[in-house]
Amino acid sequence: MNKKCRILLYVLSIVMVAGCIAAVARTKGSTPEVKVSGEEPAAVVSGEDTEHAGADSGADRAPAREENETAVETTEAEERTEAAEVAEEAEAGGQAEAEGSTTILFTGDVLFANAFKAGYDADGIKGVVAPELLEELRAADILMVNNEFPFSDRGTPMADKQFTFRCSPGYVKALNEMGVDVVSLANNHTLDYGREALSDTFAALDGAGILYGGAGDSAERAKQVQVIEVHGKKYGFIAVSRVVPTADWKVENAVPGLFSCYDTTALVEVIKEARETCDYVAVYPHWGVEYQAYPEANQTQIAKACIDAGADVVVGSHTHCLQGVSYIDGKPVFYSLGNFIFGDDRRRGAGILPVRAGVCGGRRDISCRRRTGRVGFELSGRHFGSSCGIGWNRDGRLTKISLQSV
Numbered sequence: 020m021n022k023k024c025r026i027l028l029y030v031l032s033i034v035m036v037a038g039c040i041a042a043v044a045r046t047k048g049s050t051p052e053v054k055v056s057g058e059e060p061a062a063v064v065s066g067e068d069t070e071h072a073g074a075d076s077g078a079d080r081a082p083a084r085e086e087n088e089t090a091v092e093t094t095e096a097e098e099r100t101e102a103a104e105v106a107e108e109a110e111a112g113g114q115a116e117a118e119g120s121t122t123i124l125f126t127g128d129v130l131f132a133n134a135f136k137a138g139y140d141a142d143g144i145k146g147v148v149a150p151e152l153l154e155e156l157r158a159a160d161i162l163m164v165n166n167e168f169p170f171s172d173r174g175t176p177m178a179d180k181q182f183t184f185r186c187s188p189g190y191v192k193a194l195n196e197m198g199v200d201v202v203s204l205a206n207n208h209t210l211d212y213g214r215e216a217l218s219d220t221f222a223a224l225d226g227a228g229i230l231y232g233g234a235g236d237s238a239e240r241a242k243q244v245q246v247i248e249v250h251g252k253k254y255g256f257i258a259v260s261r262v263v264p265t266a267d268w269k270v271e272n273a274v275p276g277l278f279s280c281y282d283t284t285a286l287v288e289v290i291k292e293a294r295e296t297c298d299y300v301a302v303y304p305h306w307g308v309e310y311q312a313y314p315e316a317n318q319t320q321i322a323k324a325c326i327d328a329g330a331d332v333v334v335g336s337h338t339h340c341l342q343g344v345s346y347i348d349g350k351p352v353f354y355s356l357g358n359f360i361f362g363d364d365r366r367r368g369a370g371i372l373p374v375r376a377g378v379c380g381g382r383r384d385i386s387c388r389r390r391t392g393r394v395g396f397e398l399s400g401r402h403f404g405s406s407c408g409i410g411w412n413r414d415g416r417l418t419k420i421s422l423q424s425v
Contacts, residue, residue, distance in 0.1 A: 121249045124159040125334045127356035128167045131186040131193065135360055144196040157198040160249045163256060164359060165336040166202035171219035174212030180264065183211040188223040195227050201245050203258035205233025205277050206305040210268050217275045233258030233278050241270040241278040242285065244293040255297035259286055260305040262337055283324040294329035302330045307338045307355060314342055314354040322352040
């Protein structure tokens with residue numbers, strides 16, 4: 020063997036020995052973590068801990084230590100999972116935004132009275148809505164609320180009705196200042212002061228450039244789908260009520276009047292027609308029992324009729340408290356968002372549902388932003404909330420919705 024080959028083999032031998040020594044040094048003080056596919060990472064116990072555990076006369080300490088370390092590992096795994104979800108959401112949101120996403124906000128019940136008027140008269144809209152929330156409202160591409168009162172100084176309160184509401188038309192500018200684009204008038208208070216007051220409401224909203232659904236001076240107008248086009252996509256909004264104090268509030272019985280859904284036949288037809296011309300269809304029903312946290316059977320029945328007819332999302336109001344969320348054929352139903360701005364009533368809290376819609380990765384997407392995608396409410400001074408995420412697949416079918424405490 021020539022001299023060069025001997026030198027080369029000598030060098031390689033030294034490298035291999037050094038590598039073995041380094042490997043032994045790394046493993047001497049600890050045992051490597053072993054992960055089993057499909058399971059949580061196993062807890063790692065050092066050689067020193069193992070020795071103490073074996074020498075310990077009682078069997079208490081080793082299980083306690085193992086339980087504690089397993090808890091730490093589980094927490095770290097959960098944090099890694101959540102971080103991955105946040106990153107995935109951010110990536111998806113960035114893609115959707117880059118391709119022209121649309122952010123839609125739905126809120127619960129709105130009543131301009133008492134505390135609202137006092138705050139607004141003193142400091143304008145900032146005296147009512149916190150600056151950070153106002154920024155979110157205005158930033159949305161579309162904002163829809165339930166307008167649960169007439170804008171009017173005329174009319175007389177309905178006889179034998181416990182609560183009757185109205186507000187001077189001048190306050191309609193507060194809706195503009197919040198960034199409201201469309202309102203529902205299909206509720207049990209828009210005719211509190213009679214038909215003149217409801218007609219004044221139409222005029223006030225028209226003058227402010229705000230769309231309204233669920234009421235009109237004809238059956239056709241009351242059932243009309245309110246369509247807003249953003250980024251080349253058409254979003255249809257349908258407002259309807261299953262809470263009507265008397266039969267003569269229904270538009271088929273007297274005008275102006277409300278679009279009602281005690282019988283869902285007309286509602287189903289309106290949704291089917293909207294499905295033919297709109298890319299996304301939202302139904303905003305006024306339903307349920309006040310202060311009841313769970314939906315009634317008629318709510319779930321109406322919701323199913325809406326989804327079967329082609330609605331993409333159903334967002335409810337009226338109960339003055341938050342109700343649950345369910346899927347029907349993979350599409351979400353938010354049974355009630357509670358109150359948003361409702362006079363002096365802060366007992367039952369406020370709900371906001373932010374929805375982002377657009378094209379992401381070649382599919383239709385609707386999702387809620389993690390930062391603002393929450394329904395928040397106040398009970399006994401404590402704040403609670405949940406974030407939600409919604410996704411559509413290629414053919415417009417909802418594939419997932421997640422709720423998580425924040």
